[in-house]
Amino acid sequence: QMPRGNLETIHHRALVLAQLRKWLDSLKFRDAFECMRKLRINLNFIYDHNPKAFLENIETFIKQLSSINHINLFLTELKEEDTTGSMYPRSESSPVQPQPASKQKKVDVVCDALRSVMESMDPNKFCLSILTAHVKKTVPELEIALQKVHELRENPPKAPGAVSAEEALKYLLFLVNVNDLYDYSLGTYDFDLVLMVAEKSQKDPKEYLPFLNMLKSLEPNYQRYTIDKHLKRYRKALHHLSKCGEEHFPEALQLVKEQKLYSEALRLYSADSAHYKTLSCAYAEHLVEQQQAEQAGLLLWRCGEPARALQAFATSSSWRNAICVAQQIPLPPDQLALLARDLAEKLNEQRRYSEAALLLDQYAKDCEEAILALITGASWEEALRLIYMHNRQDITETNLKPAILEAVNTQTSFLEAQVGTFTRHKTRLAVVREQKEKARLDMLDEDGPDCADAELYSEASSVMTNSKYSHSNSRISSRSSKNRRKAERKKLSLKEGSPMEDRALMFALAEIITTVDKMREEVHNLLKVLVLFQFDKQAEKLQLTYDEALQMMEAAVPEVWPEGLQTSQAPLTGPNSTANSIMASFQQQQRPAASQQDAEVPTAPKMRNGVKWKLSVLK
């Protein structure tokens, strides 16, 4: 920011800024501007210092600067960044200026505000600055700028000293790349404008004139389509092509497929037209390729292609829609039954047993298979409902009861295994924590509170080990924090002695709690059906096992996730402490807290104690 090699002009920046603030506060924009230009201070500061005051006094600003060049300089230097945040921070005492809450970008706000004031003051005088304001917007308004130039040419202003179309175009070409400007002029579909730009450019008339003449010969919509396509504005191209009549539809379809403009295309044709159907089918094909067969089915169904819709729905296991379409066609009963069976098979594979059962029962008319699906899915009450509905109590004895007894055994041993693993992990966690705490204290003991030394022992505890990751993070900061967390978690290993074994154990423990807690509904339903069939002993054992498991895990939560995990270690103080020693011990605690969050310390899972699952008839 400082001019180089010219010692006389070095000023103390703080003093300069103080002076600038005074000037800006008293609306002495010219003084401020001159000074800033001389000392190469970023001109954005004029706005950033007090956006509200600036916006309210734009006319003063323009009058004081008076020079078109100065205004253009200010406009071209505009950047989104707030200079009072980074380059020229405000002093502590000065109040923070409330930022305008609007979502509009700063550059756009300033450009629009200046332009509108200049237009009301004297559009001729400020012509070039107005053009600059259009071009400098975050999305440059080149077409409007070009239109204004065109306007100058059509109606040259009479005012003395007014800018000519020629001058204006020259200035635009100085601001914008000529090829861009040519494309933009094409995009206005205004051939006068195109020619005007083309003439000013270095382009060879032998090249552009034939092209322009060819365009001129086309039907207006097809002409615009051709220009849009040339400029790769495919949406607009499609829009114009759709107005070109029947014979151009194949071309439109081609464009839609090439540029995947299906949604846009559907909007351009009426829903009952043949084209709409053709487009829907094309879109559906594309969606099926994208694994979106269900949405494909919806499009096909609504455009009157039930057979193809059925195919798409069946592919995506969207069985309700499939059945509806099949009945609309209508499929003959035997084929409907076959369809239902096929769908049910898929649903069974996806463990969606209740849905499979509905299909088998109501459409395949096979209540036996339906009941078996429900039994496989442990939907005991629903199985019983179908058994009674179809008067098939024999299945209760042959299938339902044996399945229930198998389920209670499976559940009970599963729970015992979970409790075993949980206890093992919990015990190991206590050991690991004790070792780490010991290592931490040893380290502090041996080396005193010297931070630099302590760092060398970074392998001694996960606390320190983690700082390793924080370092490496700065190197790979481009990775999103989410990816980083995933990567961190992958590094966790349950292997004994692995650097973050404690955290891996906490994850494993949390997972077991969540799994076991999720079983409440399933256990409840199993207990009820066990009681119904007089299997009280098995039910009691399951209830006891599950109750003990839940209680054990709930009791373990405060131990595995102690309150204030991050703050449990008080700083080491005592008669011999110094400010430095306390800070050192404090920093050692800060680090784990911060880096534990880096690697995502698993939080204690919430148990759904509100879900009542126990039967009071069992003791």
Next chain:
Amino acid sequence: QMPRGNLETIHHRALVLAQLRKWLDSLKFRDAFECMRKLRINLNFIYDHNPKAFLENIETFIKQLSSINHINLFLTELKEEDTTGSMYPRSESSPVQPQPASKQKKVDVVCDALRSVMESMDPNKFCLSILTAHVKKTVPELEIALQKVHELRENPPKAPGAVSAEEALKYLLFLVNVNDLYDYSLGTYDFDLVLMVAEKSQKDPKEYLPFLNMLKSLEPNYQRYTIDKHLKRYRKALHHLSKCGEEHFPEALQLVKEQKLYSEALRLYSADSAHYKTLSCAYAEHLVEQQQAEQAGLLLWRCGEPARALQAFATSSSWRNAICVAQQIPLPPDQLALLARDLAEKLNEQRRYSEAALLLDQYAKDCEEAILALITGASWEEALRLIYMHNRQDITETNLKPAILEAVNTQTSFLEAQVGTFTRHKTRLAVVREQKEKARLDMLDEDGPDCADAELYSEASSVMTNSKYSHSNSRISSRSSKNRRKAERKKLSLKEGSPMEDRALMFALAEIITTVDKMREEVHNLLKVLVLFQFDKQAEKLQLTYDEALQMMEAAVPEVWPEGLQTSQAPLTGPNSTANSIMASFQQQQRPAASQQDAEVPTAPKMRNGVKWKLSVLK
């Protein structure tokens, strides 16, 4: 622990403990015991110092103590508490003794171990100590002790110096309240034993003899029942009463009802007996009173009372069971339809529309009502399935489409309202946090790092305000921490300026996120059916609104729940810091971390980004 008023005998405890440890380590139990008795050191220390070594050397211990009185003294002084943890902490250097992992209580372990060794050494000599070991267990084994006394009386030991039954009983009466012992002797159903105890007691024979004689006259099971009931051992009483034959069943039923021993009673009668049925009905009545009608239904159904079971199932909206029972009875078709209608009505009230629809469709044979229930429940695809199944496409136009359009309007405006509230809360949270941070800095500025003074400003920030609650917690520590948390949360208020407004805002924000995130499935289903019926515009608006809402909330999470919320404030250090000033600023940060957990800082809700809800056919 120190003897009072006798200065000569005061010893430095640390020295004494060191000496005791040496003695115990070298198994010099007698030296240790004598010294401890003299200096009134808790005798538990003999075991606690090294439980494993003690248990392995019990015989040495007993031999060295040799005196029955000393052994009894040791036994009677046993307490569950570990004296090495509290009273006589081990020195830093000595390794922690691994605790035996068994779940058994320490007192029981020691009693059982001593008793078993004494029994193997000389049951006669150690008779009184053995009795002590029985009586001192956490659940005193008075009956076994009494049996041993009885044994002494039946077979007086021949060994010289052996304890007589008389002496043993006297000793027991010294250890245990005479009335307790009398009751326990009654509980053995051994009248000899009862008489023996009664004679030793101060009881009036005119009182107890008639009672005993009455008992003797009874049939054995009824006798035991009478004794059990007298001792309020109702379970045992029921057990004996159940063996007394038919004529006593009403008495048993009475007992079951009075003492609510239903589960136990059912176990005592075979499932196909009339009594079992009677008991089941009684139990069911009780369960219905306890709002457990479904379980009542299960008991009634399985014992062969389908009509009453149906009633119970209907009461508890256990509709699948109700329908099964109804078909088993079997209810005539018109009554079954009526039942289905009643159940469906209840389910509709509970917003269980799909279940209601199933009943209406399959049992009440009213597909129209079924479809309407599904439409009310926003189960669009299932509604459509029934429409096609029953060929009622007219309902699509009259009800389904209008409902879908209403739903999309409701959802869109609901989302807009949620987004509005969310933004308002978030903005306010930023303001509150800034104010609190400012108050905190002001406080430190004005008063420096003096902790006592800073405490006076406790109202300035929630940080400090919370310490108020921590204080009060110590006064009401009897409340469970769960209740406390609930109470804490109640104190949160969204009112501007309320002391924990920031936390209340965080709770409110978390709730909105959870609510909105939960809508993924519902929005997805609504979008699909909107597309099917060509309501693309409405679908697009909903998709856009929902997408923006989710993105806005996800983006807000790091702002509302900044990483390291607890550790964001570094301790205030600088050239003028002192050890005290750093500690003071550190403590101020420690407190919020701890007390925020007290009042449960709402954690950032997890958003289910894995649930894909967007339709790619909508833009």
